[in-house]
Amino acid sequence: MNKIWLILQREFLIRVKKKSFLVVTILVPLIFPAIIGGLIAVMIREAESAKAETVQVLDESRQFAFESGKKFTFIPLDMSLEQAKKVYGETENFALLYIPAFDINKPEGLTIYTKENPSIEKIGDLERILEERVRDLKLQEYKIDKETLKNLKTNINLKQISISEAGEEKASNSGILYGLGFVLGILIYMFVMVYGIQIMQGVIDEKTSKIVEVIVSSVKPFQLMMGKILGIASVGLLQFGIWIVLITFVTSSVLGYFGLKMPQQQAMEQVSKRVGDDEQVKQAMEMNQPNVQVNELLGHIDQIPFGKIAFFFIFFFLGGYLLYGALFAAVGSAVESMQESQQFQFPITLPLLVGYLGLFLFILRDPHGTVSFWLSIIPFTSPVAMVGRLAFGVPWEEMALSMALLVGGFLFTTWIAGRIYRVGILSTGTKVGYKTMFKWFMMKN
DSSP, X not given: OHHHXXXXXXXXXXXXXXXXXXXXXXXXXXXXXXXXXXXXXXXXHXXXXXXXXXXXXXXXXXXXXXXXXXXXXXXEEOSOHHHXXXXXXXXXXXXXXXXXXXXXXXXXXXEEEESSOOOHHHHHHHXXXXXXXXXXXXXXXXXXXXXXXXXXXXXXXXXXXXXXXXXXXXXXXXXXXXXXXXXXXXXXXXXXXXXXXXXXXXXXHHHHTTHHHHHTTTXXXXXXXXXHHHHHHHHXXXXXXXXXXXXXXXXXXXXXXXXXXXXXXXXXXXXXXXXXXXXXXXHHHHHTHHHHHXXXXXXXXXXXXXXXXXXXXXXXHHHHHHHHHHHHHHHHHHOSSHHHHHHHHHHHHHHHHHHHHHIIIIITTOTXXXXXXXXXXXTTTHHHHHHXXXXXXXXXXXXXXXXXXXXXXXXXXXXXXXXXXXXXXXXXXXXXXXXXXXXXHXXXX
């Protein structure tokens, strides 16, 4: 055990002391929000400074009256379609919109002519303008008043309350839980893949540099494999922990900044303190409905058991990493370059990919469904699948079963990988295939 600890320290310190580790660990959580914020700012500025596109309109139906706005300037034409095409061709205008006589119950034949392929956003904006006009024509034909139709429209916002087995009630929000499950599942998939490949690369480097021949003279191959896997896992946990602290700090700072700058919230707090009448408080809340929704959203976030989720996330990260890390180490010991390892990588990562795809196809859509249950129980898919279900609440018996099977899966893959590793780490100049690796596995000590 002492030798495994020495190898673990070596693997940990080699990676942590690199400048690349510090750069990636500290800057990545800050760079991505900065990039996204910068792109959004550029997009908003570009939208505000964009000039209105000129659209020539040939309306043979005589049922449209277009008003120019920030996005489009409409120029009506009164001529044949062929003449309109010719006139449009002699200009640098954005488009020619042709509207033939049509049935409002089945509007067909509306066509836009452009000189270059337009964006889906601009086409969508034009379609919405036409749809609104056709809708108004239908209201006129059916003799329905716009105000009556507006009053008929009703928005329902279900208040979500989850009841525990003990009868405790907590507010919840499926949208927040979906987002949390999405992020956790992606993180597990990314970390297991990245650090698993790092293990394989490290084993290949030591094997090809002949360092391993010196190391195995002092330690057993299995101890070397375990020390390398645990050492790189500790680097991953350290990096993830720093990311969590940085992201939490940045997020809380941003929320605190906006909380101080929102006058509506301050006004509501004053109303709540000074006005004792419930009806007046209710009216104040209705006047600040967007702010109330933000406060409700933050309240739902507070209800999420982040401590519990963090504990199980670390467990399934370690379990999944150790399970796949052992297999990556076995492959690294068998080959002599990353190119040779490619034929073995896909079969190893295929179950992980199944869990990743299942996250979107099943788990986030129905976290308590049958397929979601089995994906979160099978050890090769549970690291991604179970963390995707964590935020939605998982029964303790299912969680215990999944954790026990993951530990068993890790021990099983470690045993298989160890038998391949003990032979492969000292084998050079051999063209390795699945048959060779099976022979190494069956070889006696």
